[in-house]
Amino acid sequence: MVDEEQLLDQLDLIRMNLPTAFQEAEEIIRHKEEIFRQAEHYAQEIIQTAERRAAQILDEIGIIRQAEQEARQIRQKVQQECEAAQQQTIAEMERLQRQAQQEIQELQRRAIAEAEDIQQGADAYADAMLRDLEQRLGEMLRITRNGRQQLQPEVPGHRSRDSHQNAPATRSAPRKN
Structure with missing residues (x-):
């Protein structure tokens, strides 16, 4: 019930068109494979x-962690150095304070010694001046007594006690008033 001739014509037509369809199918398959290769290549590039970016980020994270660790170490070192410098400064201040205290005590001792020397010098000077004044006053007193004795009339046969001691060897006649 099938027309054989028509069937053969159809088969011939199919045979003639079949290589072109196969070629188109092969070309589509090749094109599909090329697209897959390109997609795979693109995916590989993206991966x-x-x-690389993930490794870079990890490196950066490692660098950041290392930098943070180094910063902590530097901070600790600086803090230790500051504390050491502070302790040295305090020790130096205490040493300077002790030295200043010793210098003050030495200056006080010298000032006291100088004051004592000045006092002794002043006392010696005052003693010398008073001794000189005492000698002068003694001499003036002796001169005053002698002058008074010469002015007093003598009682015959009686000499005053002071006249024996201070009387001159030669006397002039008593003066009359």
């Missing part, structure tokens, strides 16, 4: 870029 490699992502891996």
